[in-house]
Amino acid sequence: MxxxxxxxxxxxxxxxxAxxxxxxxxxxxxxxxxxAALSARAYEELAASTLFRRVLANTFEISLGSMLATLLLGYPIAYxxxxxxxARRAIYMVMVLLPFWTSILVKSFAFTVILGEQGIVNSLLRFAFGPTAALPLLFNRTGAIVGMVHYLLPFMVFPILVSLLAQGSDLHKAARVMGAGRTRIFLRVTLPLSLPGVLAGCVMTLVLSLGSFVTPELLGGRKDLMMANLVDFYTRVSLDWGVSSAIAVILLVLTGMLIVALARLPGEHKLI
Amino acid sequence: MPRQSLLTIAAAWACYAFLIAPSLIVIPMSFNNSSELIFPPTTFSLRLYREFVGGADWMSATRQSFLVASLTTAVSVAVGIPAAYALARADFPGRRLLGMVLLAPMLVPTIAVALGLYLYFSSLGLSGSTLALVLGHSILTVPFVMVIAMASLRHIDANLEVAAKVMGAGQMTVFRRVVLPLLAPAAVAGALFAFLISFDEVVVAWFVSGIGTATLPVKMYSAIHWEVSPVLPVVSTLLTGLSLVVCTAGAALQKKDRADG
Incomplete structure (x- = not known):
C-alpha cells in the first residue's frame, strides 16, 4: 500500500x-x-483535603475488594x-456475554430491587428467619461492591478462560498417570499455569473499578464516594473545574501505570 | 477431559445465576399492574408500557438516543473501517503506536474522557448539542469497530487484493470492490455494537448533554437516582431486549464470518 x-x-x-x-x-x-499560569493550586488543595484522602482510600478499598470478590466468582466460571x-460452552458463554452487553443502568436498577430494604434478598431473609432478619445491603459499601462485581465479572472470566484453554489436556493426563489426585492436579498444574490470566484479569478489573462512576453513585453509600463521583461533585456542585480536572488527571495517571504494568506482563494476555 | 466435581459445577451455576438474575427480574416487573416497584408482581398488565409510551419526556429521550446512536454508528463505521484496513495491511513506522492511540479510549477511564469533553465542548460553545454527543460517543465506539474489523481482516486472504492489483485495479478500487464486500459482515457487526454502546452510554452523555438533548440513559440515571419512576422496569426490559438482539446478531455475524473466511 x-x-x-x-x-x-x-x-x-x-x-x-486528535x-x-x-x-x-x-x-x-x-x-x-x-x-498557562501553571499553578499547583488544585493539587495542593487536594493534598490538604481530608475529603480527598478519604475518597482516595474509599476508591482503593472498594476497587481491591471488588477485584478479589470478582476473582473468587470469576475463577469457578472460567474453570x-x-x-x-x-458446543455447550457457547451456550454458557451467553450467560457471561449478556450481562457484558447489558446497560449498567439496567443492572443498577435491578440491584436496587434485589438488595433494597423491601428487596428480594431481604424478603427471603425475613421469610426464613423472621421479621427482624433484614440486612442493610443497599446504599452502602456492600451494594457498591455487589454491583461492581457484576459489572467486572466478564473482564475477569475472559483472560482466565484463555489461559485455562491454552493448557491442553496432555499435562493433566500426565499428572493423572503419575498418580496425582484431582485437587493436587488443580493446585500444582492448572492453577499455576492460569496465573498470567488471573493477573491480567485482576489488573483489568482494577483499572475499570478505579474509574467507576455509575455503580457507586446509584448503589453505594451517599457519603462513600469514589474518585469519579468526586469529579462529578467538583464539576457540577462546587463548579471548581481546576480541582475536578486534577482528580481526573490523578485517576488517569493511576490507571495509566496499571495498564503499562499489564502491557509488560509475559505471555499472550496482551490487550492490544 | 476430566469430569468436574459436583462442587465446582454448583459453584459455577451459583455464579451464572448471579450474572443473569438482574437481567431476568426486570422483565416480569415491567408487566406489573401497579406503580409500586415490587418483585414478584401480583397482577399483570401492559399498564406500565402505556405509561412509558405516553410519557412525553421518556419518548423524547428515546428518540434522542435513537438519533445519537444512529449518527454515532455512521461516523464510527465510516471512520473505523478504513483505519482498520490500513493498520491491518500496511506496514509503516509507528504503526503500533498509532494503533494504540486509536484504541486508547477503550482503556482510559470514561469519567476522564467525559470531563475532558465537558470542558472542551464548553469552550467551543457546543456543550449540550447533539453534535457533541455524537462526537463524544464516536471516540468510544470507533475502537470497537476497528477491533472487530481487524479480527476479520486477519481471516481475509490478502492475496485477493494482490490479484486485483495485478489485474490493474487501483488501491481505491481494491478497497471498494474487494475489501469492503468481504468486510461487510464485520462492518455490520461493528455497527450493531457501536449502536448498542452509544444507545446505552451514560457517563459521557451525563456530562455532555443538555436539557433538550438528554438521552434515554441520562433520563434513566436521574430517574433511578432521584425519583424512582414506575416505568423503570419497562425501560430496563426494552434495553435488555435490545442488548439480547444485538448480542445474538453480532455473534452470529462474526461466527458466519469465521466460517466463510
Whole structure:
C-alpha cells in the first residue's frame, strides 16, 4: 500500500481522535494547572483535603475488594467454561456475554430491587428467619461492591478462560498417570499455569473499578464516594473545574501505570 | 477431559445465576399492574408500557438516543473501517503506536474522557448539542469497530487484493470492490455494537448533554437516582431486549464470518 493511501485511510480516525480525545484530555490537564499560569493550586488543595484522602482510600478499598470478590466468582466460571465441550460452552458463554452487553443502568436498577430494604434478598431473609432478619445491603459499601462485581465479572472470566484453554489436556493426563489426585492436579498444574490470566484479569478489573462512576453513585453509600463521583461533585456542585480536572488527571495517571504494568506482563494476555 | 466435581459445577451455576438474575427480574416487573416497584408482581398488565409510551419526556429521550446512536454508528463505521484496513495491511513506522492511540479510549477511564469533553465542548460553545454527543460517543465506539474489523481482516486472504492489483485495479478500487464486500459482515457487526454502546452510554452523555438533548440513559440515571419512576422496569426490559438482539446478531455475524473466511 502506498503511503498516500495509508494516510488517506487513517486520516479521518486520527483527526477524530486528535480533536475529540487527545485535545480534550490535554485541555483537562491544562485546566488542572490553571492553564498557562501553571499553578499547583488544585493539587495542593487536594493534598490538604481530608475529603480527598478519604475518597482516595474509599476508591482503593472498594476497587481491591471488588477485584478479589470478582476473582473468587470469576475463577469457578472460567474453570467450568474451560471444562465443558465447545458446543455447550457457547451456550454458557451467553450467560457471561449478556450481562457484558447489558446497560449498567439496567443492572443498577435491578440491584436496587434485589438488595433494597423491601428487596428480594431481604424478603427471603425475613421469610426464613423472621421479621427482624433484614440486612442493610443497599446504599452502602456492600451494594457498591455487589454491583461492581457484576459489572467486572466478564473482564475477569475472559483472560482466565484463555489461559485455562491454552493448557491442553496432555499435562493433566500426565499428572493423572503419575498418580496425582484431582485437587493436587488443580493446585500444582492448572492453577499455576492460569496465573498470567488471573493477573491480567485482576489488573483489568482494577483499572475499570478505579474509574467507576455509575455503580457507586446509584448503589453505594451517599457519603462513600469514589474518585469519579468526586469529579462529578467538583464539576457540577462546587463548579471548581481546576480541582475536578486534577482528580481526573490523578485517576488517569493511576490507571495509566496499571495498564503499562499489564502491557509488560509475559505471555499472550496482551490487550492490544 | 476430566469430569468436574459436583462442587465446582454448583459453584459455577451459583455464579451464572448471579450474572443473569438482574437481567431476568426486570422483565416480569415491567408487566406489573401497579406503580409500586415490587418483585414478584401480583397482577399483570401492559399498564406500565402505556405509561412509558405516553410519557412525553421518556419518548423524547428515546428518540434522542435513537438519533445519537444512529449518527454515532455512521461516523464510527465510516471512520473505523478504513483505519482498520490500513493498520491491518500496511506496514509503516509507528504503526503500533498509532494503533494504540486509536484504541486508547477503550482503556482510559470514561469519567476522564467525559470531563475532558465537558470542558472542551464548553469552550467551543457546543456543550449540550447533539453534535457533541455524537462526537463524544464516536471516540468510544470507533475502537470497537476497528477491533472487530481487524479480527476479520486477519481471516481475509490478502492475496485477493494482490490479484486485483495485478489485474490493474487501483488501491481505491481494491478497497471498494474487494475489501469492503468481504468486510461487510464485520462492518455490520461493528455497527450493531457501536449502536448498542452509544444507545446505552451514560457517563459521557451525563456530562455532555443538555436539557433538550438528554438521552434515554441520562433520563434513566436521574430517574433511578432521584425519583424512582414506575416505568423503570419497562425501560430496563426494552434495553435488555435490545442488548439480547444485538448480542445474538453480532455473534452470529462474526461466527458466519469465521466460517466463510
Amino acid at each position: 502506498r503511503s498516500r493511501h495509508v494516510a488517506l485511510f487513517l486520516a479521518p480516525s486520527l483527526l477524530l481522535m 480533536a475529540v480525545f487527545l485535545v480534550p484530555l490535554g485541555q483537562m490537564a491544562a485546566t488542572s494547572v490553571d492553564g 467450568h467454561l474451560s471444562r465443558v465441550p465447545p
